[in-house]
Amino acid sequence: MCVTVTDIINDTRVAHVRELKGEVTRLKAELAAAQNANAEWEHHFALALLAARDADRLPADGKFYAIDGWNIVFNVTGELHHDKAALITRLRAWAQAHPSDFLWLVFDGNTENAAEEANLRVSYTGGSGPHRADRLIVDFARMLKLTGRTLRLVVVTGDKDFRAQAKALGAEVQDPRDFLS
Helix, strand or coil: CCCCHHHHHHHHHHHHHHHHHHHHHHHHHHHHHHHHHHHHHHHHHHHHHHHHHHHHCCCCCCCEEEEEHHHHHHHCCCCCCCCHHHHHHHHHHHHHHCCCCEEEEEECECCCCCEECCCEEEEECECCCCCHHHHHHHHHHHHHHHCCCHHHEEEECCCHHHHHHHHHCCCEEECHHHHHC
């Protein structure tokens, strides 16, 4: 069997087509990931805008509490430990007792159980990955700082890094145990 120049050229073309197909597959995956990230950022931005609207509605003496939901559920002992529903019930009662304030409870994860009441909003960041709620609240604090309203923001979390970020942006920080007592 004799290999001709035409055979070599055809083999080269086939190899090149295979490479191109692989590149197209990789680019499609990158596009899908970018579209997913864009959708997550749109959701993130929409939640921050809702929270800004809520903050704008505060009475002059009111404070806006941004609460790191999973941090409380997994790190506070007692009846709230690992019980998200009990935390939400407790915060409803707190919100009713403090009508001048607004509570924004933020959880990482799916958006299926989001809720809005008079002065309590329960939000889910959507998507996957840890610390998405932290990032959302920090971005919200950054937005408030740009508009000069951070002095009315109280971030409730036990996460040391998150607390430092919130303080650096001018927010008041409160430990969950102090807030809930």
